[in-house]
Amino acid sequence: MDREEYLRKCSNMKCQRVQVDESYAPSLQDDEMEVEHLHAEPRNEHGSMDGNLASHIALNDKDDLELEVLDGFLDDVEIGDLEGTVGFSDACGGFFLDFDFATDVEVLGSGAYEDSLLENSNSESHSPGFSGSSTAGGISDSTNVPNNSQSKCKNDSLDETVTYDTHGVRSNPSQPSNIDCMYNISLDIQHLHELNNDHSLAGGILSCKKENITGELFRPAPSREKRFRKPTQRYIEESSNARSKEKVPTTGAKCKRRSLSSCNELHVRVKGLKKIPCEKSSNGNSDVTLSELQRRKKNPKKEKLEYGNEPSSLEEFEDENLAPKRCRTKDRRKQQRMWTIAEVTKLVDGISEYGVGRWTDIQRFLFSSSYRTPTDIRDKWRNLLRASSAQKFNKKEGEQNDKNGPRLLPFSVASRVLELAKVHPYPRRSKKSRDRQVGSSVIESKDSSAVSFGRRNVRRKKCT
DNA sequence: CTTAGGG
DNA sequence: CCCTAAG
Numbered sequence: 001m002d003r004e005e006y007l008r009k010c011s012n013m014k015c016q017r018v019q020v021d022e023s024y025a026p027s028l029q030d031d032e033m034e035v036e037h038l039h040a041e042p043r044n045e046h047g048s049m050d051g052n053l054a055s056h057i058a059l060n061d062k063d064d065l066e067l068e069v070l071d072g073f074l075d076d077v078e079i080g081d082l083e084g085t086v087g088f089s090d091a092c093g094g095f096f097l098d099f100d101f102a103t104d105v106e107v108l109g110s111g112a113y114e115d116s117l118l119e120n121s122n123s124e125s126h127s128p129g130f131s132g133s134s135t136a137g138g139i140s141d142s143t144n145v146p147n148n149s150q151s152k153c154k155n156d157s158l159d160e161t162v163t164y165d166t167h168g169v170r171s172n173p174s175q176p177s178n179i180d181c182m183y184n185i186s187l188d189i190q191h192l193h194e195l196n197n198d199h200s201l202a203g204g205i206l207s208c209k210k211e212n213i214t215g216e217l218f219r220p221a222p223s224r225e226k227r228f229r230k231p232t233q234r235y236i237e238e239s240s241n242a243r244s245k246e247k248v249p250t251t252g253a254k255c256k257r258r259s260l261s262s263c264n265e266l267h268v269r270v271k272g273l274k275k276i277p278c279e280k281s282s283n284g285n286s287d288v289t290l291s292e293l294q295r296r297k298k299n300p301k302k303e304k305l306e307y308g309n310e311p312s313s314l315e316e317f318e319d320e321n322l323a324p325k326r327c328r329t330k331d332r333r334k335q336q337r338m339w340t341i342a343e344v345t346k347l348v349d350g351i352s353e354y355g356v357g358r359w360t361d362i363q364r365f366l367f368s369s370s371y372r373t374p375t376d377i378r379d380k381w382r383n384l385l386r387a388s389s390a391q392k393f394n395k396k397e398g399e400q401n402d403k404n405g406p407r408l409l410p411f412s413v414a415s416r417v418l419e420l421a422k423v424h425p426y427p428r429r430s431k432k433s434r435d436r437q438v439g440s441s442v443i444e445s446k447d448s449s450a451v452s453f454g455r456r457n458v459r460r461k462k463c464t
Numbered sequence: 465c466t467t468a469g470g471g
Numbered sequence: 472c473c474c475t476a477a478g
Contacts, residue, residue, distance in 0.1 A: 332473090333472065333473075334472060334473085335472095336472065357467070357468090358467095359466080359467070360465085360466065360467085374466075374467080375466095375467085375468095375472085375473090376472075378467075378468080379472070379473095382469095465478100466477100466478085467476100467477085467478085468475100468476085468477085468478100469474100469475090469476085469477105470473100470474085470475090470476105471472100471473080471474080471475105
């Protein structure tokens with residue numbers, strides 16, 4: 001029959017592909033190889049999937065529902081293929097994403113997956129056609145296949161790695177995981193390599209598709225969402241603020257968001273596994289969320305520490321004064337806390353002990369139980385320098401300006417700050433200024449030498 | 465990660 | 472106090 005011939009053609013194409021794969025990846029034992037393998041040729045996969053779909057459609061043209069579903073999927077695959085020509089990483093992302101949403105992992109990950117494999121071997125042993133795979137999922141007799149035990153062993157060992165990785169990724173195993181899907185696909189391919197089976201690749205993927213399609217309703221592939229540009233940090237913050245006030249998003253939006261997050265997770269996971277250059281968007285997003293999390297995590301801790309510390313009356317007073325200001329400003333800003341005299345003296349002591357610039361040491365040894373970060377300490381020192389110099393200036397000018405200054409630091413502290421400022425200049429001389437100083441000194445020495453050896457210089461000048 | 469500098 | 476670049 002022409003249908004069978006067509007199918008055989010398709011399967012032969014797959015067969016060639018498999019052989020090519022095997023030629024340059026003969027022993028695919030570890031997972032990294034598998035992932036790399038999948039990354040290495042996404043377009044081939046696309047092509048094979050496409051062909052499989054075509055054959056599948058040709059085979060199951062009587063089933064209208066599935067045809068519709070497959071139409072949607074085929075459309076998706078084509079789009080993915082087109083995107084594959086744009087760039088390599090994009091193609092990878094598109095491929096994985098497409099496959100992820102077209103595949104239900106719960107079905108693939110459980111026994112049905114093995115069933116499909118077995119069934120593939122069955123179909124292969126019985127007849128080269130796909131007559132068996134059109135009834136995918138139901139067949140599970142392991143007695144028919146001669147090399148079943150061997151392949152099953154391989155499969156089991158690989159399954160272990162898969163579950164391990166999955167646990168590393170997330171704690172909730174009920175949710176379908178992209179990694180699972182990916183690994184299952186790679187497992188499938190490896191399994192087929194092991195079997196050295198020409199037709200099983202096509203059949204395997206085909207049965208995967210079938211499983212997914214019959215297992216759950218086909219979700220309209222949100223693969224295009226993944227290419228949306230990652231929002232900036234500010235956008236994320238603002239949108240998160242706005243979203244809390246907004247109504248609950250619709251299910252579609254929810255689905256989209258989940259797909260996006262899972263996409264990122266997939267990319268990150270793959271990156272961690274293989275160190276494959278990912279799209280920058282995922283990186284940025286993860287970084288942003290990480291910093292946000294850190295910030296959120298930091299704040300409550302500090303709040304806790306604050307009460308155990310030293311709540312001086314002055315500080316509380318200042319805090320009360322500044323509380324409305326904080327509320328008015330952005331949320332992400334840390335609560336502004338005034339520096340108490342005790343803190344300032346501690347800071348001055350620390351600087352006199354450790355020197356300027358070793359803010360981490362000062363924070364560790366003197367402000368370890370405080371909410372002051374090294375940056376805070378450094379900023380305070382900058383402000384102290386400014387304030388002390390200004391105070392000095394004011395003192396020289398006259399002391400009638402006390403009202404204008406919001407708060408004057410005590411004379412003792414100011415004097416110490418000034419002393420320290422002399423010993424350890426804060427804006428430590430940069431290379432530039434040092435060079436400038438050196439240059440000036442050179443000029444001075446030149447000048448002095450010119451003064452002392454003026455005639456010689458002049459003579460030299462004349463000579464030259 | 466720490467520091468420096470600018471905002 | 473925040474952000475970011477540089478080491």
